Amino acid sequence: MKLISKLTLFVTLSKLVVVLLFVFALPYLIGGIARDYTDSYLRQQKEKVLEIVAKNGVNTYLQGKDSYGSYTMLMEEYISLEPTEKGFNIDTIYTDERIIEEDTLSYRVLTHAFLAGDKKYLMEVGKTIATIDQYNRPLQKIATYVLLGLILFTLIIDLFYTRFLLRPLGRIIRTKISNRKFPFNENSVPIKTTTTDFIFLDTSLINLMQQIHEAFEKEREFTANASHELMTPIGILQNKIENLMDEPEVGQMVQERLIGMHRTLNRLKRIVHSLLLISRIDNDQFSKNEAVSLRELFGDIEEEISHRLTEREITMQLNISEDVVLKGINRDLIFQMMYNLVNNAIRYNKPNGNIVISDKISSDGSCGITISDSGIGIPEEDISTIFNRFKKANKSEESGGYGLGLSIVKSIADYHGLTIELSSEVNSGTEFIISFPCNLIQ
Amino acid sequence: MKVLLIEDEKTLAYEIEAFLKKAFYICDMAHTARKGLEMLGVNPYDFILLDLGLPDLDGLKVLQEAKKLNPDAAYIILTARGNIEDRIIGLDLGADDYLPKPFSLLELQSRMQAISRRKFNLNTQEIALGEFSIDLQKRIVSHSKQEVELTRKEFDLLSYLLLHKNRVLTRMQLSEHIWGSFADDDYDSNYIDVHIKNIRKKLSSFGSVEWLETVRGVGYKIRKH
Numbered sequence: 240m241k242l243i244s245k246l247t248l249f250v251t252l253s254k255l256v257v258v259l260l261f262v263f264a265l266p267y268l269i270g271g272i273a274r275d276y277t278d279s280y281l282r283q284q285k286e287k288v289l290e291i292v293a294k295n296g297v298n299t300y301l302q303g304k305d306s307y308g309s310y311t312m313l314m315e316e317y318i319s320l321e322p323t324e325k326g327f328n329i330d331t332i333y334t335d336e337r338i339i340e341e342d343t344l345s346y347r348v349l350t351h352a353f354l355a356g357d358k359k360y361l362m363e364v365g366k367t368i369a370t371i372d373q374y375n376r377p378l379q380k381i382a383t384y385v386l387l388g389l390i391l392f393t394l395i396i397d398l399f400y401t402r403f404l405l406r407p408l409g410r411i412i413r414t415k416i417s418n419r420k421f422p423f424n425e426n427s428v429p430i431k432t433t434t435t436d437f438i439f440l441d442t443s444l445i446n447l448m449q450q451i452h453e454a455f456e457k458e459r460e461f462t463a464n465a466s467h468e469l470m471t472p473i474g475i476l477q478n479k480i481e482n483l484m485d486e487p488e489v490g491q492m493v494q495e496r497l498i499g500m501h502r503t504l505n506r507l508k509r510i511v512h513s514l515l516l517i518s519r520i521d522n523d524q525f526s527k528n529e530a531v532s533l534r535e536l537f538g539d540i541e542e543e544i545s546h547r548l549t550e551r552e553i554t555m556q557l558n559i560s561e562d563v564v565l566k567g568i569n570r571d572l573i574f575q576m577m578y579n580l581v582n583n584a585i586r587y588n589k590p591n592g593n594i595v596i597s598d599k600i601s602s603d604g605s606c607g608i609t610i611s612d613s614g615i616g617i618p619e620e621d622i623s624t625i626f627n628r629f630k631k632a633n634k635s636e637e638s639g640g641y642g643l644g645l646s647i648v649k650s651i652a653d654y655h656g657l658t659i660e661l662s663s664e665v666n667s668g669t670e671f672i673i674s675f676p677c678n679l680i681q
Numbered sequence: 682m683k684v685l686l687i688e689d690e691k692t693l694a695y696e697i698e699a700f701l702k703k704a705f706y707i708c709d710m711a712h713t714a715r716k717g718l719e720m721l722g723v724n725p726y727d728f729i730l731l732d733l734g735l736p737d738l739d740g741l742k743v744l745q746e747a748k749k750l751n752p753d754a755a756y757i758i759l760t761a762r763g764n765i766e767d768r769i770i771g772l773d774l775g776a777d778d779y780l781p782k783p784f785s786l787l788e789l790q791s792r793m794q795a796i797s798r799r800k801f802n803l804n805t806q807e808i809a810l811g812e813f814s815i816d817l818q819k820r821i822v823s824h825s826k827q828e829v830e831l832t833r834k835e836f837d838l839l840s841y842l843l844l845h846k847n848r849v850l851t852r853m854q855l856s857e858h859i860w861g862s863f864a865d866d867d868y869d870s871n872y873i874d875v876h877i878k879n880i881r882k883k884l885s886s887f888g889s890v891e892w893l894e895t896v897r898g899v900g901y902k903i904r905k906h
């Protein structure tokens with residue numbers, strides 16, 4: 240789930256919970272507030288009554304009678320005074336139900352005992368609380384509507400604001416992570432934002448990529464220079480050996496040794512050549528504007544390699560059915576790539592084995608070339624490293640340059656934006672599928 | 682044939698010189714571009730072998746200058762730089778061939794021979810080889826006017842051996858010439874032997890091929906006086 244979805248979901252849920260809590264707590268809150276208000280109102284009434292009694296005497300109310308009782312017109316309030324024998328310490332407020340003219344009404348009642356003249360009186364001041372309860376439901380309803388509306392409103396604001404806040408992150412992901420191709424050649428432009436976390440993330444990424452780029456650049460430069468520097472002494476040695484082999488006084492034994500030296504030197508030459516080729520490919524030193532027919536390409540490869548097929552008695556089947564023409568490629572490199580794969584298919588095949596090369600056009604217009612052999616296969620643990628430099632499927636085999644054959648394939652494929660799939664089973668064969676995207680198909 | 686070798690790597694230059702002298706070329710050497718151009722101004726040469734990586738002047742500029750001084754010579758570029766642009770520019774500037782370092786001296790001589798035929802119309806006559814005659818220009822082997830059919834690779838192999846006659850060529854040298862950078866690296870394989878066997882089989886139905894010798898443990902050679 241994306242960060243913005245998570246944030247929105249969380250904010251919505253937390254707001255809903257708060258609102259629900261509030262709406263459910265509303266009756267209690269209002270009840271409590273109303274009670275407090277009523278209680279203080281009753282106390283004020285009590286003070287007033289006591290004041291009047293103190294000023295004018297209790298008779299103001301009693302007017303000669305034993306007790307006094309008075310309701311307001313709608314029985315919302317009442318006051319009563321009556322003589323009592325109970326103790327003086329009565330001064331409470333409680334809720335009580337009274338039946339008045341067949342209506343049961345809830346009252347909040349304050350009782351207070353006091354002395355007037357030489358007589359003890361009990362005063363009751365009551366106020367109905369039914370009116371308060373009536374308001375609860377509509378209040379709850381209105382509060383719910385208002386709050387839900389507010390939630391919606393704040394959510395929209397939140398959504399826009401978080402979107403705005405997270406936009407630099409999206410841009411960092413888009414420009415720095417998802418569409419970047421190793422080794423990050425193009426310059427990175429810092430993202431404009433005031434959020435320090437994003438600035439930190441962005442500069443860290445830029446620095447990291449810069450470091451990767453520099454390390455890669457150094458390696459590439461080193462490979463190119465080293466190969467170049469190695470070529471001259473290799474050339475000198477080779478020419479010395481060649482001249483020496485033609486000296487008349489060199490006997491058979493020395494001659495054979497010289498041939499051995501020449502071979503080893505040749506192996507060294509091949510390795511340096513391969514390294515140089517890889518570094519040139521990685522260095523974008525090849526143009527990519529040629530076109531080639533796949534059928535012709537494999538025809539050429541077959542011609543070039545037929546002596547090896549014959550020697551190892553391997554049959555090669557070319558099933559290039561469609562006449563696919565590639566464009567925007569480097570012919571020599573594509574040839575080299577396919578040649579290396581076919582050559583490996585021969586090298587790691589069994590005598591009397593076979594190789595099948597076929598093509599397949601997908602519905603999206605891309606073209607997949609499958610090269611499968613009936614060879615010794617590649618153990619599963621080696622598959623992930625097979626394209627690394629100086630790795631061989633068969634380590635015991637002594638041969639020059641072959642540690643680099645598949646690295647060259649990989650470099651060429653990466654250079655053209657091709658994908659390579661590899662599946663292999665030990666002792667039954669290996670299958671390489673090279674997919675050309677539709678923009679490389681004419 | 683007079684050759685001027687402009688190469689700053691002295692050890693390499695001496696080896697090339699020794700080889701060319703043995704192949705009956707007259708060889709002069711210059712280790713800097715300035716010296717080379719100076720010598721070109723004084724003497725006429727047939728071949729100029731030019732290293733592109735000279736310390737005092739860019740090789741391609743030297744080529745342009747040298748072309749002005751000696752437009753009729755054949756120019757072969759020798760370089761360890763080996764990037765494709767250099768090659769294209771070099772050939773555009775009028776170089777006749779281009780050899781990336783490290784190269785085989787045999788290959789150098791073979792290229793020079795090809796240029797001689799192409800450019801100077803030399804060695805165009807048919808070469809006698811035992812009872813056979815070989816036309817390197819038309820790439821034909823014939824026996825008393827009757828053509829012997831050889832494949833492209835078989836002819837390449839035969840003409841390379843002929844060019845370096847009386848010299849033993851190893852299987853590796855032969856396969857490097859025939860397959861170039863696609864030469865196999867398992868040198869113990871017998872592709873060359875198979876090709877030689879086929880050549881012998883095809884030719885021996887017309888006449889004797891005893892001039893094509895197998896040198897045990899080394900390779901093959903054509904014996905010719």
